[in-house]
Amino acid sequence: MKEEKKTYTQAPLPFMGQKRRWNQEFKRILKTEFTDCNTFVDLFGGSGLLSHFTKSVRPDAKVVYNDYDNYSSRIAAIPTTNALLGELRDIMDGYPENKRIVNPYLGRVLETIEMYERQGFVDYITLSASILFSGKYATSFEELKKNGLYNTIKQSDYSADHYLDGLVVIHEDYREVFRQWEKKDGVCFLIDPPYLSTQSCTYANYWRLRDYLDVLHTLNGTNYFYFTSEKSSIVELCDWLDKEYKKGNPFEGATRIEQRSNLNYNAGYTDIMLYKHIKP
Numbered sequence: 001m002k003e004e005k006k007t008y009t010q011a012p013l014p015f016m017g018q019k020r021r022w023n024q025e026f027k028r029i030l031k032t033e034f035t036d037c038n039t040f041v042d043l044f045g046g047s048g049l050l051s052h053f054t055k056s057v058r059p060d061a062k063v064v065y066n067d068y069d070n071y072s073s074r075i076a077a078i079p080t081t082n083a084l085l086g087e088l089r090d091i092m093d094g095y096p097e098n099k100r101i102v103n104p105y106l107g108r109v110l111e112t113i114e115m116y117e118r119q120g121f122v123d124y125i126t127l128s129a130s131i132l133f134s135g136k137y138a139t140s141f142e143e144l145k146k147n148g149l150y151n152t153i154k155q156s157d158y159s160a161d162h163y164l165d166g167l168v169v170i171h172e173d174y175r176e177v178f179r180q181w182e183k184k185d186g187v188c189f190l191i192d193p194p195y196l197s198t199q200s201c202t203y204a205n206y207w208r209l210r211d212y213l214d215v216l217h218t219l220n221g222t223n224y225f226y227f228t229s230e231k232s233s234i235v236e237l238c239d240w241l242d243k244e245y246k247k248g249n250p251f252e253g254a255t256r257i258e259q260r261s262n263l264n265y266n267a268g269y270t271d272i273m274l275y276k277h278i279k280p
């Protein structure tokens with residue numbers, strides 16, 4: 001019997017900055033625009049979610065997922081991660097949920113994680129979502145140990161079956177990937193650079209304003225989707241420079257779509273997606 005293809009609406013393992021909120025809008029535009037493009041290059045692939053969305057809408061196209069953070073190695077380690085979480089669940093059986101883990105449980109939890117560490121790879125980001133306070137991440141055993149641990153262990157296994165199916169997975173600096181594809185016909189770039197904020201702490205590098213501005217070179221004469229948030233103020237800065245100095249706006253001709261998220265009554269943020277399709 002033919003296996004049903006699963007379309008994910010979010011990344012299968014925790015990843016900060018994944019574009020799950022753009023699932024519908026992004027796919028809607030992909031279905032109607034960019035139909036002459038046969039290659040989509042996800043320069044800042046992160047969790048690969050945009051690549052996955054793209055492949056689900058355009059199975060005919062080549063989709064290049066630039067996995068700079070090696071998220072795919074976390075996916076490959078899911079059986080080990082599930083086994084580790086299973087052992088932690090057994091240790092914590094009967095312990096009150098959401099409560100800080102204290103000794104002797106704490107010692108046993110840490111010993112078990114250390115044993116997995118000695119045996120090979122531990123996906124600390126995924127583990128963090130199960131035993132650190134909401135939103136906190138550690139990337140090593142040393143970092144994890146410094147935090148208070150909580151009994152918020154995920155009760156079901158992770159799975160990422162078929163998530164990467166059909167994608168061309170590479171691991172390079174975005175400039176190198178861009179250089180390889182910029183002159184080719186029928187290419188659309190997916191451009192979702194790191195945020196200019198402390199949020200990027202789980203990513204491989206820290207980004208300064210200059211790095212962020214350099215990415216704007218990838219908008220020059222290309223088909224693209226570009227993702228940002230009003231917090232980064234990059235679009236506002238470009239508008240201002242254009243008005244003041246008349247040097248041209250890198251986003252000229254792009255269509256802008258916004259999504260507002262309300263965290264509570266008076267706080268929230270706006271995510272921005274800009275796209276430009278150069279008609280053939």
Ligand SMILES: C[S@@+](CC[C@H](N)C(=O)[O-])C[C@H]1O[C@@H](n2cnc3c(N)ncnc32)[C@H](O)[C@@H]1O
Binds near residue numbers: 017020047066068
């Ligand atoms: C906002 S995230 C992308 C999120 C992704 N679109 C998703 O849906 O999961 C930005 C990603 O760019 C990666 N990155 C940082 N420096 C990079 C570089 N020089 N080249 C390519 N990717 C880089 C970060 O590590 C991070 O994974």
